[in-house]
Amino acid sequence: MTQMSKNGFPVERIREDFPILKQLIHGRPLVYLDSAATSQKPQSVIDAVVRYYREENANIHRGIHYLSERATADYEAARRHIARFINAPDPRETIFVRGTTEAINLVAHSYGRRFIHADDEIVISAMEHHSNIVPWQLLCEQTGAKLRVIPITDDGELIVDAYAKLLNSRTRLVSVVHVSNVLGTINPVKRLVEMAHSMHIPVLLDGAQAVPHVPVDVQDLDCDFYAFSGHKLFGPTGIGLLYGKTAWLDQMPPFQGGGDMISTVSFERTTYNSLPYKFEAGTPNIAGTIGLGAAVDYFQGVGVEAAARHEHDLLDYATEVLAAIPGVRLLGNAPEKTGCVSFLVDGVHAHDVGTILDQHGVAIRAGHHCAMPLMERYGLAATARASFAFYNTLDEINVLAEAIDEVKEVFS
Amino acid sequence: MTQDLYRQVILAHYRQPANRYKLDGANVAGYSHNPLCGDEISVYARIDSGRLTEASFEARGCSIVQASADMMADCVRGQTRADLDATITAFESMLEGPDEEPDVALGDLRLLREVRKFPVRIKCALLPWKTLRDALGKSNSQP
Numbered sequence: 277m278t279q280m281s282k283n284g285f286p287v288e289r290i291r292e293d294f295p296i297l298k299q300l301i302h303g304r305p306l307v308y309l310d311s312a313a314t315s316q317k318p319q320s321v322i323d324a325v326v327r328y329y330r331e332e333n334a335n336i337h338r339g340i341h342y343l344s345e346r347a348t349a350d351y352e353a354a355r356r357h358i359a360r361f362i363n364a365p366d367p368r369e370t371i372f373v374r375g376t377t378e379a380i381n382l383v384a385h386s387y388g389r390r391f392i393h394a395d396d397e398i399v400i401s402a403m404e405h406h407s408n409i410v411p412w413q414l415l416c417e418q419t420g421a422k423l424r425v426i427p428i429t430d431d432g433e434l435i436v437d438a439y440a441k442l443l444n445s446r447t448r449l450v451s452v453v454h455v456s457n458v459l460g461t462i463n464p465v466k467r468l469v470e471m472a473h474s475m476h477i478p479v480l481l482d483g484a485q486a487v488p489h490v491p492v493d494v495q496d497l498d499c500d501f502y503a504f505s506g507h508k509l510f511g512p513t514g515i516g517l518l519y520g521k522t523a524w525l526d527q528m529p530p531f532q533g534g535g536d537m538i539s540t541v542s543f544e545r546t547t548y549n550s551l552p553y554k555f556e557a558g559t560p561n562i563a564g565t566i567g568l569g570a571a572v573d574y575f576q577g578v579g580v581e582a583a584a585r586h587e588h589d590l591l592d593y594a595t596e597v598l599a600a601i602p603g604v605r606l607l608g609n610a611p612e613k614t615g616c617v618s619f620l621v622d623g624v625h626a627h628d629v630g631t632i633l634d635q636h637g638v639a640i641r642a643g644h645h646c647a648m649p650l651m652e653r654y655g656l657a658a659t660a661r662a663s664f665a666f667y668n669t670l671d672e673i674n675v676l677a678e679a680i681d682e683v684k685e686v687f688s
Numbered sequence: 689m690t691q692d693l694y695r696q697v698i699l700a701h702y703r704q705p706a707n708r709y710k711l712d713g714a715n716v717a718g719y720s721h722n723p724l725c726g727d728e729i730s731v732y733a734r735i736d737s738g739r740l741t742e743a744s745f746e747a748r749g750c751s752i753v754q755a756s757a758d759m760m761a762d763c764v765r766g767q768t769r770a771d772l773d774a775t776i777t778a779f780e781s782m783l784e785g786p787d788e789e790p791d792v793a794l795g796d797l798r799l800l801r802e803v804r805k806f807p808v809r810i811k812c813a814l815l816p817w818k819t820l821r822d823a824l825g826k827s828n829s830q831p
Contacts, residue, residue, distance in 0.1 A: 302689070624751075625749065625750035625751060626750075627725060627749075627750040627752075628694075628750050628752075631690070631693065631806055631808075632690050643724070643725045643726060644725070644726040648726065657728070657748050682690070686690060686691075686694045686699075687694075687699065
């Protein structure tokens with residue numbers, strides 16, 4: 277069956293690029309609605325990783341032989357490419373890390389050690405992933421700083437007035453999520469950055485769920501740090517990026533020590549390498565970086581804006597279809613949303629929903645989504661979450677709805 | 689396959705658990721949670737003269753956690769310490785050991801053997817039992 281979205285998005289042709297989507301699960305076509313956990317990978321990304329290992333595997337930045345030069349050139353070309361993708365002004369401001377979690381930990385350790393002291397304050401929001409809570413809690417324990425939390429409405433929007441009141445002369449950093457992994461809310465981050473900057477407070481944005489869904493321009497956002505993971509952006513696991521403004525990165529001590537991050541080492545004194553290498557100790561994930569470069573290439577080929585429009589249709593349709601099922605309740609009704617719907621089925625735990633959906637070939641996430649404080653905010657232990665990427669179809673949402681009917685039948 | 693897991697007996701224990709309450713006068717009590725999924729359970733028991741006279745639980749979790757806990761409370765009533773050890777071991781082995789018939793009478797609990805086909809749910813079925821085992825261990829070590 278050939279299917280186009282109502283925007284003419286060629287979703288069936290695009291699905292051909294993702295070999296994993298062709299398989300049957302428990303005898304039924306895979307309906308992969310768990311891209312917020314990790315996205316699937318197009319053949320071009322798989323090929324790029326394989327090609328690196330087959331044809332040019334060598335360590336970078338140190339060899340004087342052909343393969344090392346080639347691997348270094350490809351690694352740095354991927355950096356420039358990914359930097360342009362988020363419109364970073366200079367590739368030296370883009371640091372490769374394992375993922376969003378490591379990016380945030382880098383800032384917590386490095387910026388934190390230099391700039392955050394006892395009684396200082398760090399502002400996060402009530403809809404953060406654990407990876408944007410725990411690093412700051414650890415820092416607070418070490419320094420005596422305090423964590424402040426921006427509250428949210430029942431619909432899942434940040435309360436901006438409350439945010440304004442939290443900012444003060446003790447605030448050293450704001451670290452908020454761009455798009456919520458549970459509610460799908462797109463936060464007004466540009467405004468949040470402006471408000472913080474008016475008080476000379478830097479801002480880190482957790483972009484893990486944003487980069488696969490909305491065009492990201494770090495210069496337009498004017499954020500000081502931006503973090504995301506490659507594996508949610510159709511790239512390999514174990515690679516991610518931290519963008520940081522040079523003005524901050526230059527003042528921050530290294531995160532980890534080791535090879536590649538030094539200029540000279542003696543037992544008396546070590547001098548550090550220039551940006552971004554100061555923050556890239558040890559042999560990096562070369563294959564992952566090249567794979568992420570290929571993923572960005574692929575995504576731009578699909579078209580970030582076109583993908584976003586198609587996903588908007590998916591989200592609208594899923595919201596309409598799920599809301600129409602008696603006994604199903606949606607969590608997160610912010611006007612600006614992308615990427616996922618969290619839902620509850622009356623009288624049925626999310627894990628039971630997940631197990632029955634799996635028997636229909638439908639892969640969703642069930643649980644607290646690594647956002648336990650947010651679950652607590654709504655008095656819930658768990659939700660079911662269907663999350664989308666541009667390779668999903670409207671038909672797949674029909675399969676989801678049919679499977680939810682079966683859940684209700686089993687538990688009726 | 690879904691029907692194998694969600695048998696009417698299991699769903700009945702989930703919907704109308706006879707043993708879901710806080711037990712006053714419990715001398716064995718334990719709490720566990722599964723940090724991966726957020727399920728939480730408290731298990732209570734009263735042991736008089738070496739015999740478990742009553743067990744109950746309170747839980748926030750899926751149907752498998754709750755049904756397993758409710759059936760466990762039924763099954764262990766009247767058991768001695770030695771019986772309890774044998775029952776807990778038999779149940780754990782039914783889910784995690786070699787795929788053989790349990791050698792201890794487990795009654796309706798044998799329906800939960802189907803959970804073996806759903807590996808990610810095995811921890812749900814085991815959570816109440818692990819909680820009871822830990823609680824008994826703690827009460828054993830008390831003077």
